[in-house]
Amino acid sequence: xxxxxxxxxxxxxxxxxxxxxxxxxxxxxxxxxxxxxxxxxxxxxxxxxxxxxxxxxxxxxxxxxxxxxxxxxxxxxxxxxxxxxxxxxxxxxxxxxxxxxxxxxxxxxxxxxxxxxxxxxxxxxxxxxxxxxxxxxxxxxxxxxxxxxxxxxxxxxxxxxxxxxxxxxxxxxxxxxxxxxxxxxxxxxxxxxxxxxxxxxxxxxxxxxxxxxxxxxxxxxxxxxxxxxxxxxxxxxxxxxxxxxxxxxxxxxxxxxxxxxxxxxxxxxxxxxxxxxxxxxxxxxxxxxxxxxxxxxxxxxxxxxxxxxxxxxxxxxxxxxxxxxxxxxxxxxxxxxxxxxxxxxxxxxxxxxxxxxxxxx
Ligand SMILES: NC(=O)c1ccc[n+]([C@@H]2O[C@H](COP(=O)([O-])OP(=O)(O)OC[C@H]3O[C@@H](n4cnc5c(N)ncnc54)[C@H](O)[C@@H]3O)[C@@H](O)[C@H]2O)c1
Numbered sequence: 142x143x144x145x146x147x148x149x150x151x152x153x154x155x156x157x158x159x160x161x162x163x164x165x166x167x168x169x170x171x172x173x174x175x176x177x178x179x180x181x182x183x184x185x186x187x188x189x190x191x192x193x194x195x196x197x198x199x200x201x202x203x204x205x206x207x208x209x210x211x212x213x214x215x216x217x218x219x220x221x222x223x224x225x226x227x228x229x230x231x232x233x234x235x236x237x238x239x240x241x242x243x244x245x246x247x248x249x250x251x252x253x254x255x256x257x258x259x260x261x262x263x264x265x266x267x268x269x270x271x272x273x274x275x276x277x278x279x280x281x282x283x284x285x286x287x288x289x290x291x292x293x294x295x296x297x298x299x300x301x302x303x304x305x306x307x308x309x310x311x312x313x314x315x316x317x318x319x320x321x322x323x324x325x326x327x328x329x330x331x332x333x334x335x336x337x338x339x340x341x342x343x344x345x346x347x348x349x350x351x352x353x354x355x356x357x358x359x360x361x362x363x364x365x366x367x368x369x370x371x372x373x374x375x376x377x378x379x380x381x382x383x384x385x386x387x388x389x390x391x392x393x394x395x396x397x398x399x400x401x402x403x404x405x406x407x408x409x410x411x412x413x414x415x416x417x418x419x420x421x422x423x424x425x426x427x428x429x430x431x432x433x434x435x436x437x438x439x440x441x442x443x444x445x446x447x448x449x450x451x452x453x454x455x456x457x458x459x460x461x462x463x464x465x466x467x468x469x470x471x472x473x474x475x476x477x478x479x480x481x482x483x484x485x486x487x488x489x490x491x492x493x494x495x496x497x498x499x500x501x502x
Pocket of ligand 1: 150151152153154155156175176177178181197211212213214215217235236237266267268313314315332
């Protein structure tokens with residue numbers, strides 16, 4: 142295969158970033174866009190110089206499309222991913238891949254069958270694991286810079302536009318997220334949460350053994366948002382913990398080109414600490430990554446830190462996997478464990494008790 146031809150499904154808010162890798166990779170192209178909204182479909186087709194396709198069935202039957210990139214609300218993920226895999230396409234599916242483990246298992250089965258039969262590749266698109274500051278932090282941990290990891294602490298704060306540049310997000314793009322039947326869980330703790338739970342797994346080799354979540358719901362204008370919330374977890378093996386705290390700081394200025402959200406992380410080790418100071422948005426004039434050990438502070442100013450880079454690199458991983466006939470970095474099984482972790486947090490909050498992810502089947 143000389144070039145991988147993509148059909149994007151869903152040209153909504155996140156498509157702006159998902160398309161970048163397809164436009165920039167030298168051996169890939171955007172062949173078509175399918176969206177049930179004809180205005181979005183036509184506008185995206187013009188913007189990306191590709192064919193608009195009205196029906197999903199037509200897109201799957203199209204021999205000019207090798208890979209289907211699914212960017213639709215969560216209740217459509219399983220049905221669209223399975224249909225595409227059965228049609229012999231490679232599939233990149235935006236996170237969270239499914240609303241339940243049962244639903245995910247049907248996708249996983251279809252992905253394994255498609256791989257065996259025609260070498261089709263399946264990616265759950267989780268870009269935080271490709272965000273260059275996160276990749277750098279993982280390398281520093283791997284190289285032993287902070288010794289044994291003792292805790293992973295994440296904080297997400299939604300704020301207000303600090304530089305007047307952040308994304309305006311349409312109500313249509315938010316409303317489906319507030320319906321648990323369509324979203325699968327809270328729009329913050331499950332939807333955005335998939336990233337943060339994946340980060341919770343990225344720096345510690347041991348699996349997560351137990352999760353506890355307080356998830357609160359707060360009215361914000363027409364929206365009911367699952368903040369403030371705090372989720373804590375324990376890893377198997379040596380005693381160590383992780384936590385993720387979510388707050389809505391409505392009057393906090395957050396500088397961002399994208400969502401006005403400040404995500405940051407602290408990884409504490411037996412002999413050092415790593416701070417990742419930005420992701421989607423930026424707050425302070427800090428270096429993206431800082432390492433402290435043995436009385437010295439090392440600041441990594443030159444690591445690429447625009448959030449869009451994580452989308453480019455996640456897409457490149459999928460395209461290169463197709464070209465090199467290898468699975469993407471987040472495999473079918475790996476994505477299943479992140480989903481299980483995310484669902485365990487939802488269950489813990491609902492039932493007000495500690496939940497072992499192994500219970501979520
Ligand atoms: N990786 C990230 O950081 C990130 C960020 C935001 C969203 N997402 C994920 O991306 C996906 C889409 O989110 P969004 O914010 O772009 O949503 P959105 O609501 O803005 O866009 C969804 C699009 O899908 C279209 N659509 C709906 N039903 C369809 C159908 N049957 N066939 C074709 N098109 C259909 C809609 O018309 C809309 O244009 C979700 O899985 C979401 O969780 C990921």
